[in-house]
Amino acid sequence: MADAVATNETILVVGGGISGMTAALEAAECGKDVVLVEKNPSLGGRVSQLYKYFPKLCHPTCGMEINLRRIKANKRLRVLTLAQVEKVEGSPGDYAVTIKVSPRYVNENCTACGACAEAVSAEIDNSYNYNLNKMKAAYLPFTMAYPQRYVLDPSIIGTPEADKAKAACKYGAIDLGMQERSLTLKVGAIVWATGWRPYDAAKIQPYGYDRFDNVITSVEFERMMDPFGPTAGRLVRPSDGKEAKNVAFIQCAGSRDRNHLKHCSRICCMASLKQSTYVNEKFGDQAQSTIYYIDIRAIDRLEDFYQKVRANPTVKFVKSKVANVTEDRATGDVILHGVDTEGYHRYDNRHDLCVLAVGMEPSVDAHSIAAGVHADVSGFIDAGMANGAIFGAGCATNALDVNRAVQSATAASLRAIQVINKVSGAEV
């Protein structure tokens, strides 16, 4: 969208993951004008990179399809991708937001026919797959990407590769002259839903993520289950491609730890319980999962799911904060060392693969959003404080699961509407 017109009765939603999409849609479906900005080339955020949700084991893309349909059907909601907020100025009911839009090098003529990707041979890291594999430098970020429009990676601009892409496109969709541009939107209220990022596992030195191939993160493990993902849906060890049937899950990898993230990231227990079902999905009774935990935090009816996994004879629970991980160089196996606090037994347990249940940290440090926005020491927005008309939503405010993130986004959406209704003087 070249020119997004906005007024002080417009709501700006920053971040196009599940929280941002929800906040934007709920407001638009109340009849408000909304601009949704997303820094990536497509909407969907982290949940689009998950294989299944707990506890239903249903697929995130299912809800995403509904949300995309709602977006396509709603004329009050406009989406800007490759767009990042640079500056927020002003006051409730009257903000001026500077947005930087990076060039996609592909315009709205694109039919997603895929000819450019076929023509290009240059490859780049596939960030959708957490860089576990490569993709063409002319790409559709993933099959369900919205807008359904290809992207040219900036690295090929000015090279013959870009010319190949342009030559392959019959529809005049490739525009190599596109420039970064800056636009200023006038808006009345802002919902800030920039989400989370996985804690950098390399910082947890004793676990050897940066040293051992067969120590991976929980988010990478999700990508391995995608039949179109980096391993074509096979659970294999990065070191040798051998099937990973004996999997260790280390809980609180970075969370509940004053040296890393002091908070509990809430979702990781459930995520590992869920991921243990993946191992069964692939290997049936041959699967062996071991979950190393401090407390299993399966709150409210999620307890049912915990009990189900607990009853699974192929899943073992060890109450222990794992001390460190070593690698058996000959086999590539990982060995977890520590003390099982239930009875104080020392263990040195061998596994095919070790999955670190990494914690959540805010993807944007809330201290940097705008003057007057309160942030906690971890960089989450303190949504309980008065932040003008900038309302935190989802994981930008705390470590939340999808259900709670959507709730939070719906609440934030109402708070934004309250400001807009005041601006417009709407009385019902």
Added chain:
Amino acid sequence: MADIKIGAYVCKGCGLGERLDIAQLVTVAKREGKAQVAREHDFLCNGAGVAMIREDIEKEGINHVVIAACSRRAKTDAFGFDNVAISRANLREGVIWVQPDTEQTKEITQEMAADYVRMGCAEAGRMQVAVTNPAHGSNKRILVVGGGISGMTSAVEAAKAGYEVLLVEKSGVLGGWVGRLYRRMPSHEPYSDPMETGVPELAKAIESNKRIKVYLNSVISRTSGAPGQFSVDISKESGGTTTENVGAVIMASGFEPYDLNKLPELGGGKSPDVVDQAGLEALARTASGGAIKRPSDGKEVKSVAFVQCAGQRDDSGKHLAYCSGHCCNTSIKQAMYFKDANPGVDTVVIYTDLRTPGNGEDFYRSAQRKGVIFTKGKVSEVVPGTDLQVKFKDLILNEDAVAKADLVVLATGMVANSGVDIDAAGGAPNVEGQPEAAAGNGKQVSVLNLTYRQGKDLPLLKHGFNDSHFICFPYETRRTGIYSCGPVRRPMDAQQAIEDATGAALKAIQAAENAALGRAAHPRSGDLSYPAFRREGCTQCKRCTVECPFGAIDEDEQRYPQFNESRCRRCGTCMGACPVRVISFENYSVDTVGYQIKAVDVPDQFSEKPRILVLACENDAYPALDMAAMNKIQYSAFARVVPVRCLGSVNTIWINDALTAGYDGVILMGCQKGENYQCHFVKGSEMAHYRMSKIDDTLKGMSLEVERVRTCEVAITDIQRAPSIINEMAETIQKIGLSPMKF
């Protein structure tokens, strides 16, 4: 409605021009599809292509448009014309991307494309542009049932957005359980100390808010109507009933603590010095920051033990199976009451898993700093006496242990005040004497007293809570315009209830706004169509009223269905249920699909060209097939795929018609049903499976093999599996031979 003028537009882009005989398709649209205008274009979705269509709409009076190009999921911006009925013939994802580009397959690929053009024209010809539900109401007042922290928050937040609110509370004061707390858990950094509840201030704000009308000592004795036009009777305890009209309802009826007396082995009911968490709050309020005294003899408590999960996370089936989420933090907070008054008091929290998610972790650490002891153990017995003995298995030391305490606090958990369990009676009509749910604390009374045919309250999900089953859409209850929030929906703490109540206020406002415009609520938000009903054909079989997943349909005095359009979610399950086919939507009807099925050219039985009808859920199976196409996964060229709103909308007449017309196989693809259902209309897929379980008799009656019809669950991720289901059917047909029903 003006005469139907169909314009059909065939795109040549994305390889369609190279792979297909476009001129033939244009002829098919004109001759067979009865299109007044049929044109081809090199690149239909670009500016010139769209302008061409727009010009026909404006100058030629085209009001029904067939786009024969890519999938209905693609290029929606370009092909979004207002006030015309649009049908999409999927030639790209549906044909050329799923067929090999070979000389031998050219003919069957072209036939596939021609059929989709025929089907597109047939659908367009039977569609109407949806106008709006004429019977909609426009009341935008919000009714909030329950004056606890959730209800109060919903009321204040809705009022803040400019809406009028009625707040009904059954007791004489606002505040609920949070109002009875001494302090609540902190919601701000540093998350180290309990904080004021904020309830008195909130209550004051409500009393002085001119948009909020409060009814105390009152309950809802009747709720009828639909979003935008609910009518409710509010009955005062002292007698007297007021009737009010509202646009949407928020159910914030809260919880009761699980009954302590059900835990005699833990001393519940056996000693006044064994209290639940609410009991401890009362003691703390009395102490007001001073030393807490125990109930039996007024002695200052010098040692206190907190027993977590008392009657919760119970696998014996006797108590609550779930975790109430807040109790670990609550016990931490209560231990701090003692430590803050006197650091010398011994406080021990006995737990199996300490559950303090998010910043609860800071609060937990703060308690450790204050000297609260946490012991991982499972309590087996509390022996009453002046010195209470808490017997437990220490799970760290793996040995039996005893803790002595002056006072024992049992963390007993939350039981939802969710009304009657309407499904306990098998979803039967709401009649007097219906058995009521015995969840948690025993007999439940209705909260809403809905006059709906399907029962007095919201359906329950699990454990007596009326949560939604949808992870992505937590607010979507099965009663349109009625949203639940707070611990009636799911166990939660005060902070989360505040967030939840704010979200519910938005949903209620949205429901009222949409109703006022005659538009559907989630997930077909904005849909202006509504079920139209031909009364003269109705046999009063009541299937529609029973099968509607949203309880939208009641019966009128003459026992005909009464649709309550604003309660309808437009899934079409009623249309699928109707044996006499008198229910339809303007843009989706027995005919819009039926005529597509009939439009397909079915070659004779010697042609070796079978036809397979695939009825695919538009949200999951259809996108899965689209994405299969994007990944160039091929499937049988004999398949003809028709997207349906929900498998529940599939009327068996379509199957009968297809078989009679000589189709060789029929596949129904819907979402997962059962406990972990993924159907967006809750029951649609399940209903379809149930109806189709009886199709075998029909097939036998027609002397057809039962393998010719298959109903399956397909997820949106079944990108490889969905095509293989089609291919399996093609193989089956090859084995059993073509249908003898062809002409």
